[in-house]
Amino acid sequence: MRKKTLSILAVVLSTACGPQTEVPDGSENPDLTQLAYELKGTSLEQAMRDRHFRPLCDAQGFPLVGNVVSKVDMTDVSTFCSEVRRQHK
Amino acid sequence: MTVFTLEALGGPWGKRLAARRVELRWEDIGAEASPQLVAAAREVWTRSAFSEYASGAAFAEISSSLLAVNAPIDLIAAAGEFVADEMFHAELSSRVAMALGGAVPLNVDLSRLVKPAVSTDPLMRAAELVVRTCCVGEALTVPMLNQSRLAAGSLTIEAVITRILKDEAHHAQLGWWFLDWAELTDDNRATLGRVAGEALRGFGAIFAARCATGSGAGLGRLDCARFDHAFLDAVNNDVVRLLAQRGIIVPAADVDALVAAAA
Numbered sequence: 407m408r409k410k411t412l413s414i415l416a417v418v419l420s421t422a423c424g425p426q427t428e429v430p431d432g433s434e435n436p437d438l439t440q441l442a443y444e445l446k447g448t449s450l451e452q453a454m455r456d457r458h459f460r461p462l463c464d465a466q467g468f469p470l471v472g473n474v475v476s477k478v479d480m481t482d483v484s485t486f487c488s489e490v491r492r493q494h495k
Numbered sequence: 496m497t498v499f500t501l502e503a504l505g506g507p508w509g510k511r512l513a514a515r516r517v518e519l520r521w522e523d524i525g526a527e528a529s530p531q532l533v534a535a536a537r538e539v540w541t542r543s544a545f546s547e548y549a550s551g552a553a554f555a556e557i558s559s560s561l562l563a564v565n566a567p568i569d570l571i572a573a574a575g576e577f578v579a580d581e582m583f584h585a586e587l588s589s590r591v592a593m594a595l596g597g598a599v600p601l602n603v604d605l606s607r608l609v610k611p612a613v614s615t616d617p618l619m620r621a622a623e624l625v626v627r628t629c630c631v632g633e634a635l636t637v638p639m640l641n642q643s644r645l646a647a648g649s650l651t652i653e654a655v656i657t658r659i660l661k662d663e664a665h666h667a668q669l670g671w672w673f674l675d676w677a678e679l680t681d682d683n684r685a686t687l688g689r690v691a692g693e694a695l696r697g698f699g700a701i702f703a704a705r706c707a708t709g710s711g712a713g714l715g716r717l718d719c720a721r722f723d724h725a726f727l728d729a730v731n732n733d734v735v736r737l738l739a740q741r742g743i744i745v746p747a748a749d750v751d752a753l754v755a756a757a758a
Contacts, residue, residue: 412509415501415544415589418597458498458600459538461545464697468610469549469603471632471694473584473659474639474701474726475542 551581629670692749
């Protein structure tokens, strides 16, 4: 039997834009306006379920060493949230 | 691929990380930040937790490679301790992400955490790993975290970054001490210059996305202009210059490619 453990990092899924909102992977899809278009016709629930992120990697898919992930342009949260809110109306 | 989460066993094993902990007011994080900034910061701190985890894997590989070349035992011990440091940093980053509302779903491949060395010579295998991890990745981390701390906008996040920085400077230093110890040939140095250049090119991924302005800086995030300037400055001053002092020349084309990606 697996021993009980303490959760240190857990994914929180929410359909509300704000502190508990999923955001898009801008590093994989630099044109988030395109993402917004792709979201048309997608339910909010589906959009949230499908939005997964990938770590920053080199050309061979290995994670970048160190911790330099602080740049704001990883995603454009406003674009995504605005679109989600628009769909939700 | 798996969604990145972390867990701990506690008990006697938890004490090892507990000894590193500092008292922080987690409930204060993001109290006055906009919802957009908090949401974006969740992504940054989830990514940060994974970066630290992957760095721990890199130091585990370095420990093994140093053992294989009968490196000085204090250097080997330090590399082993750095694995624990990185797990602690992963825990700290996770606590920030959780205090902000929880992690974002980050798809990771835990079977490909560290790019393997290609050399068949044990000393060069160690050198490749050390150059990529310590002399490039960790050397860039220190100045970038310094910038993030200045723009934290939260005393708790400032304290978290300060605590991480306390260790990261040593992580970079291991690389320079290793290179000063290892007896490398001119061919070895030329190879390591290319290894460093390739590692630097990998960071071009940071500049692949267009620059967003919607959620602003703070909570550990930097605006694009500040990030780009500090990053390129660190590439030259904290990586290329220090490698050159040891006869390891990073090909100019690799640095130019990074500068072009940032433009």
